Amino acid sequence: MGSNETKLSDFESAKHQKLIAALLENHSLDAAFKATGISRNTGYRWIGTPEFQKAYRQARGRIVQAVIGRLQSMGAKALAAIEAVLDDSQAAPAVKVQAGRAVLDLILRAHEVDQLEGRLEALEAALKDRDVLEGQVAP
Numbered sequence: 001m002g003s004n005e006t007k008l009s010d011f012e013s014a015k016h017q018k019l020i021a022a023l024l025e026n027h028s029l030d031a032a033f034k035a036t037g038i039s040r041n042t043g044y045r046w047i048g049t050p051e052f053q054k055a056y057r058q059a060r061g062r063i064v065q066a067v068i069g070r071l072q073s074m075g076a077k078a079l080a081a082i083e084a085v086l087d088d089s090q091a092a093p094a095v096k097v098q099a100g101r102a103v104l105d106l107i108l109r110a111h112e113v114d115q116l117e118g119r120l121e122a123l124e125a126a127l128k129d130r131d132v133l134e135g136q137v138a139p
């Protein structure tokens with residue numbers, strides 16, 4: 001570590017983790033500070049550091065990934081429900097149209113994401129090739 005860098009003590013790290021948890025659970029910064037017993041000045045100072053921001057983004061990312069996982073696990077049930085509506089001879093035509101539109105919308109979105117992913121990969125490859133040619137990175 002350089003002379004200007006400081007290592008967080010276990011206490012500070014634990015307090016940081018408590019503040020991160022409080023930020024994820026509360027509706028405002030002040031509520032998070034109050035929930036953790038951290039002063040406003042200290043809280044804002046911590047939040048302003050790149051290390052804290054990185055840890056907060058990682059924690060928030062883990063929550064988002066967990067939510068996405070739950071949504072994906074519900075996908076099969078949702079698709080079965082839509083299929084049941086489409087196959088139900090007693091379902092109102094408007095309901096069948098709505099279910100059909102939902103399926104078509106999802107298909108189109110998936111296609112768009114796939115197309116964008118391909119374009120992004122091509123751009124990343126082109127940038128890497130350019131950087132290699134200019135000697136900025138190793139091949």
